[in-house]
Amino acid sequence: MTENLPLAGLNIVVTRPLAQAAQLAQAIExxxxxxxxxxxxxxxPLADDQPLRSLISRLHEFHLAIxxxxxxxxxxxxxxxxxxxxxxxxxxxxxxxxxxxxxxNYGVQHVISPRQRADSEALLELPEMxxxxxxRVAIFRGDGGRELLGKTLKARxxxxxxxxxxxxxxxxxDVKSMxxxxxxxxxxxxxxxxxxLWQMLDATGKKLCTSLPLFVSHERIxxxxxxxxxxxxxxxxxxxxxLLSGLAKWATHKKGMN
Numbered sequence: 001m002t003e004n005l006p007l008a009g010l011n012i013v014v015t016r017p018l019a020q021a022a023q024l025a026q027a028i029e030x031x032x033x034x035x036x037x038x039x040x041x042x043x044x045p046l047a048d049d050q051p052l053r054s055l056i057s058r059l060h061e062f063h064l065a066i067x068x069x070x071x072x073x074x075x076x077x078x079x080x081x082x083x084x085x086x087x088x089x090x091x092x093x094x095x096x097x098x099x100x101x102x103x104x105n106y107g108v109q110h111v112i113s114p115r116q117r118a119d120s121e122a123l124l125e126l127p128e129m130x131x132x133x134x135x136r137v138a139i140f141r142g143d144g145g146r147e148l149l150g151k152t153l154k155a156r157x158x159x160x161x162x163x164x165x166x167x168x169x170x171x172x173x174d175v176k177s178m179x180x181x182x183x184x185x186x187x188x189x190x191x192x193x194x195x196x197l198w199q200m201l202d203a204t205g206k207k208l209c210t211s212l213p214l215f216v217s218h219e220r221i222x223x224x225x226x227x228x229x230x231x232x233x234x235x236x237x238x239x240x241x242x243l244l245s246g247l248a249k250w251a252t253h254k255k256g257m258n
Contacts, residue, residue: 005032006248015040015193020070020098024240030060031248034254038178040193042171043071043142044165049079055138055163056080060087062105063135064158065121066147067094076140076167081106095123098239129212139218142168168192179208186252187215187243191224196222198228215246221231 012028013036019026025035046052056079059065065086067073080086092108096118100111112129115123115244117153123129136159139150150160175197180242188194194216194241201209210229215236216222224235238248 002132002180005030007031007033010251011182011245012247013038013186013187015072015186015197017043018194019042019043019074023227024243027130027170027240028243028247031244035185036178036181036183038173038175038238039171040188040196042169043078044167044169045075046167049165052076052079052163052165053083055058055161056083059083059090059138061136062087062090062138064091064128064132065104065138065140066092066149067092067099068139068149069095070099071166072140073099073106075164077103077106077108079165091128093123093126095120095130096239098196100157119220120152124152125128129153129255132155135159137161138163140165142166144168154227170196170199173200175205179205183212185213185215188221188225189217192223194221194224194228213250215243215250217243 010033012033014024015029015038016024018037018039021039022039025037028035032120059080067076081113086092088107091112092103092110093112094103095113097113097115103111112126114126116122121175134157137153139162140161141164150162154160188197198206199210199233206229210231213232213234214225215234216225217236219235222235227232234246234250236242237251
């Protein structure tokens with residue numbers, strides 16, 4: 001019976017881009033929850049992909065390619081596939097397990113990826129990111145983003161080139177429709193998404209949202225949320241499994257308190 005499922009009776013806001021939200025939404029519903037899809041980032045192809053295609057034509061000159069996110073994998077690997085595929089000698093790395101799974105969907109068998117955390121800091125701790133002097137590194141990402149990975153690899157002697165393979169923008173949503181769905185829990189997977197939500201909210205919406213439990217995927221997002229006024233912040237492990245496990249644990253504890 002659905003009332004015995006761990007997330008029964010909970011309206012959970014999922015704010016990931018739509019392409020990454022469907023599987024998570026289904027999993028939430030299987031656990032008895034109701035999923036409110038409210039993407040806070042809109043992902044779209046580049047208006048001009050000439051720089052992307054130009055770098056891919058030189059990919060055989062590189063030793064390592066790093067894909068920052070599942071979106072970077074999807075847009076970057078599709079462009080690489082259209083150009084004839086990955087050079088055999090190229091090593092592939094990524095930040096998170098979700099991106100690693102996406103790379104395997106494209107036939108990449110060996111992926112350098114941290115297992116405990118999904119961030120640039122964890123990737124930089126791996127042995128393969130230390131013996132890097134003189135190596136050419138291509139970093140596939142969206143427009144903008146953190147510079148820590150590239151700066152650190154350059155400081156270690158690597159020759160780094162960023163390549164933008166998709167665009168991020170703030171969707172034009174009516175946030176009142178999300179609030180009208182009476183959410184019980186919010187989930188946010190990037191600092192940029194959190195800032196977009198904050199911009200969409202008026203004073204009343206900010207008061208309501210900051211009163212809700214907020215699930216985030218990284219301490220960096222938790223710190224930003226705390227500064228904005230959230231106090232009930234739960235940092236879950238990255239990826240769908242980490243968020244689902246955190247939600248189920250929190251909901252079970254909540255029911256035990258009632």
